[in-house]
Amino acid sequence: MTEVYKHIHPSKYFNDYINQDVRPDGRDFDQQRDVIININGITSADASAIVKCGNTTVVCGIKLELARPKAEEPDIGFLISNVELLPLCSSKFRPGPPSDYAQVISNIVSDIVINSKCVDLKDLCVVTDKLAWVIYCDLVCLDYDGSIVDACIIALITSLKTLSLPTVTYDNETEEVKVDTGVKIPLQVHGLPVATSFGIYHKLPRNIILADPSAYEEEMCGGIGANLIVCWNKGLFCGIQKFGGCNLSTEDEKRTISLAKQRCKLVEQVIETCIKNGEVK
C-alpha cells in the first residue's frame, strides 16, 4: 500500500515522514548509514576495495602501469581516478559515454584526492625524466543509492592504503626495465580525506538537513546528487561544495561541518580496522 502511495503522491509521502521527524528508511535526520569495507576482493587488480554505505556500492580497482613522465614535470608520477556510473546501478543512467553528472562526480573525487595531497606524486617517480608509475584508480558504482562521493572517496583511499609498488630496476644505458614482483614497497598515504554528503529539504519555517541522503531523498531535495558535500582530512577542513537546492543558514552550515568532522573520525577507524584485519589474514 505504501509503495502505491509513494508513487502517486511522492512529495506528500515524503512530507508525512518528515513531519514525524523521521526519514522513510527509519533514520533520524542526522543519522548516517553503516559503512562496510572489504579489501583486496579482486585479485586481478593490484589493490582493490569494495565499499557499501547502506545500499550504495562502489568498487575501486587499481591498476599499475609504467610511463615516461611529462617533460615539464620530469620528477612526478601520475594518479588518475575516474568514476563510472554504470547503467546497471540505476535506471537514471543510460549506456554510452559518461553523462554530465558522472563527469561532475569524477571531477569532485579527483579534486579531493589531489588537493588533499594524500599521495606525494614524487614518490611515484622511478627514474627522473625516464620512468614513473601511473596509478589508474577506477571507481565503479554497482548500486546507486545516494551519497556516491562519500563511498567513492572511502573506496579510493582504502585501496590506495593497501597498494604496494613492485620494485623496478632501470638500466640507464640499455634502457632496459625489470620489475620484481617479489619485493613490494607499500605506498605512502599521508592524509585521509573523508567526504560527507547532505541533502537540504525545503520546508517552512526551517529547511531540514538530511545527512547521507539516499537516492530517493536526493530526488526529493531537488534533482540528482547531494546538495552539500563537506570534506575533512584528518582534522583539517579540506573543502565544501554546495550544489543547487535551497539556501543554507549559517547555523546549519556549522552543524553540517561538525557532523562531517565526527564522521571523519568514525570512517578513519573503520578503514584502519579493516586494513588491520586484512593484514592478519
Added chain:
Amino acid sequence: MPLDYKRFNGPEDSVSYKRFTADYLKSYDELHSELIDETGHRKDGRAMDEARPMYVRGNFVSQAKGSSYIEMRGTKVVCSVFDPREIVHQNEFSTVGLLFCEVKFAPFACKRQRQSHVPDSEEKALSVALRKAVGPTVCCQLFANFQIDIFVYIIESDGSCLAAAITAAGLALANAAVPMFDVVTASSVAIIGDKIFIDPTEDEEHLAMISPDTNTNHGVITMARLNGLMQIADFRQIGSLDIECILKVTDILEQECQKVFPKIQKTLVGYVKNGIMEQKRLSEEGKAREAKLKDKMLEWRSSIVNNSV
C-alpha cells in the same frame, strides 16, 4: 586513437608493469606444461572434469527491478534488469518486445592489461552472444513495442565469462519477474589436444585459443541450455575441432548446465518464499492496525454518546 574528453586520461605511452616481469615472456610449451601437474590436477587443484564452486545470489542491486551476482572463484559477474520501457526512435510497430544486452568489463577485470573505457569488439561480441542466448527464453510477445534492458558487468574475469554472464542474466530476468519459458543456465569448456577443461580459467582459455598447431583440437565452447524444456538455447564454438569431439563435449556441457540448474532454482524459490512470508506479515500487521483503529472508533463513539446523555 581518439582522445576521450569525458574522462581523465593517463599518459598515452603507459604500459602495464607486468610487461617487464619474468612471467611475461613464457613460450606456449612452457605455459602448456604448467597447466596440469603430475597427478593430473589443474593449477588451482581441480580435477579436469570439476567445475569451480559457484556462489549465486539475486537482489544484488537495490535500484534495479531484478539483479543477480555470480562468483566462480576468479570470475565475478553482476547483472541487473530494469522495467520494460518504450523503444525510443522507432517508427514502426513491432509485435514482439526487444531485448537490449550490454556486457562490460571493469577496467581492472583482466590480469594482463587494463581494459580501456571505450567499448571494444570483444564486449560487443559478448553482448550479441548474450542476447542470442537469453532471447529464446523470454516471452517477447507479451510486451510488444517495449524493450527490456539487461546490463552485465564483469568485475573480475578469470575465464568462462560468457557462461557466467548468461546464467546471471537468466537469474536476474527471473528475479525481475519477466515472463520466461524456462531458466537458462550456461557452461563452457576449453579443449587443448585430447584434454577437456571444464569451466576453464583465463589461462586455459587463452592457451586453447592460441594453439600454434591447427591439426590438433583446440578451442572454447560455450553452451546455454533451457533445462526444463531440455533445449539448447545457444551454442558457441571458437577454434578448430573435429566432429566426434564436439559431440562428446555437447554431452558434457549438457550435464554441466544441469548441475548449475538446481542452484538457480533453489535461489529463486528462496525469494518466492520470502516474498510470500513478507506479504503475510504485512497483511497481518495491516489487520492489527485496523483492529486498533476500530477500537478507537468505538471508544470515541461511546464518549460522544456519554457526553450527550
